Amino acid sequence: MTTELTTLLAQAGNRRDPVTGSISMPIYQTAAFGHPALGQSTGFDYSRSSNPTRLALEETLAAADGGHRGFAFASGLAAIDCVLRLFNHGDRLVVTEDLYGGTFRLFEKTLRPFGIEAIYVDTSRLKAVELAVADPRVRGVFVESPTNPLLRIADVRAIADLARARGLLVIVDNTFLTPVLQRPLALGADLVVYSATKYLAGHNDVVAGAVVTRTPELSERVAFFQNAVGAVLGPQDSWLTLRGLKTLPLRLARQQESAGTIARRLAAHPHVRRVYYPGLPDHPGRVILERERIGAGGMIAFEIDDPARVPGILAGVKVFLFAESLGGVESLITYPAVQTHADLDPATRERLGINDRLLRLSIGIEDVGDLISDLEAVL
Numbered sequence: 001m002t003t004e005l006t007t008l009l010a011q012a013g014n015r016r017d018p019v020t021g022s023i024s025m026p027i028y029q030t031a032a033f034g035h036p037a038l039g040q041s042t043g044f045d046y047s048r049s050s051n052p053t054r055l056a057l058e059e060t061l062a063a064a065d066g067g068h069r070g071f072a073f074a075s076g077l078a079a080i081d082c083v084l085r086l087f088n089h090g091d092r093l094v095v096t097e098d099l100y101g102g103t104f105r106l107f108e109k110t111l112r113p114f115g116i117e118a119i120y121v122d123t124s125r126l127k128a129v130e131l132a133v134a135d136p137r138v139r140g141v142f143v144e145s146p147t148n149p150l151l152r153i154a155d156v157r158a159i160a161d162l163a164r165a166r167g168l169l170v171i172v173d174n175t176f177l178t179p180v181l182q183r184p185l186a187l188g189a190d191l192v193v194y195s196a197t198k199y200l201a202g203h204n205d206v207v208a209g210a211v212v213t214r215t216p217e218l219s220e221r222v223a224f225f226q227n228a229v230g231a232v233l234g235p236q237d238s239w240l241t242l243r244g245l246k247t248l249p250l251r252l253a254r255q256q257e258s259a260g261t262i263a264r265r266l267a268a269h270p271h272v273r274r275v276y277y278p279g280l281p282d283h284p285g286r287v288i289l290e291r292e293r294i295g296a297g298g299m300i301a302f303e304i305d306d307p308a309r310v311p312g313i314l315a316g317v318k319v320f321l322f323a324e325s326l327g328g329v330e331s332l333i334t335y336p337a338v339q340t341h342a343d344l345d346p347a348t349r350e351r352l353g354i355n356d357r358l359l360r361l362s363i364g365i366e367d368v369g370d371l372i373s374d375l376e377a378v379l
């Protein structure tokens with residue numbers, strides 16, 4: 001985490017209203033903008049195309065990721081859908097196999113019928129990616145890292161090197177780490193996508209998505225689809241996301257520190273079979289994190305010894321809330337097999353390890369002692 005990013009985010013949207021000097025970016029709750037005269041524009045015409053509050057957010061997102069332009073969408077899936085419109089009928093993409101279930105559904109139920117095919121591989125295994133990109137119909141690589149929910153780590157730099165040699169686009173879903181802990185464009189990716197619903201907005205009060213592009217050419221194409229398809233983020237939700245971004249580095253530092261403490265406690269617990277947390281010394285992705293100075297983040301998955309205990313755990317937690325999202329200030333517990341990953345077929349889920357013993361934790365900013373006591377009481 002750099003001081004510069006912390007400063008940039010703390011002041012996001014400031015100094016943009018010279019008329020009143022308003023510190024907080026105003027919410028321009030308007031559909032359209034008046035024109036001074038025929039052939040003239042204030043720079044804003046219609047809020048689907050651009051809106052000042054959304055633009056303040058989009059410029060902050062671009063700067064945070066070191067990209068050319070940022071784009072804000074009505075949800076993370078709308079952002080991913082927009083980026084996948086860069087591909088054509090007959091194209092194939094190499095895609096992380098244990099990715100968020102909604103992204104899997106997007107690939108299988110909306111893109112496959114239009115002739116865009118996902119080839120799923122374990123993107124934490126570079127050799128598997130290398131073999132898959134050798135297919136001449138592959139035009140892009142879509143990497144989620146860390147993955148949801150198993151927290152596998154991909155070597156984005158090595159994948160981007162492989163892809164560049166073949167002229168493929170590399171897209172990274174950076175929802176779990178954000179630019180505070182991982183900067184995919186600096187590692188060689190072409191596009192970064194986010195469910196901004198999660199850490200970026202950070203308060204479990206808005207559904208939003210984002211795209212950041214590396215080059216002017218990609219910006220032009222994404223801008224076209226953002227306006228032509230129109231799944232844009234409204235002014236109020238843009239403002240909430242901008243407000244959330246101001247405290248992102250503080251929140252993530254606390255969430256990551258608490259997640260490390262909780263992961264170590266879980267790993268030593270007699271009723272826990274296995275803990276997935278990239279910050280643990282035995283995690284296979286740890287080498288990549290250290291080499292690239294990527295943070296381990298605030299998400300943990302773990303397997304309990306007996307699936308019959310799951311209902312009691314979900315009903316018994318008092319500080320954690322049994323709910324489906326992640327990345328907010330409140331800690332949540334999720335049961336991926338029946339919630340976030342219900343769209344994967346049972347055999348695939350079992351093979352990947354998204355089994356009926358697996359629980360996922362999103363660590364919030366509460367007192368870490370309270371979080372540990374809550375888990376110990378139900379375990």
Ligand SMILES: Cc1ncc(COP(=O)(O)O)c(C=O)c1O
Binds near residue numbers: 173
């Ligand atoms: C890694 C990841 N990507 C994308 C999404 C989709 O984002 P949204 O729910 O904002 O549409 C999610 C949602 O959980 C996610 O976890």
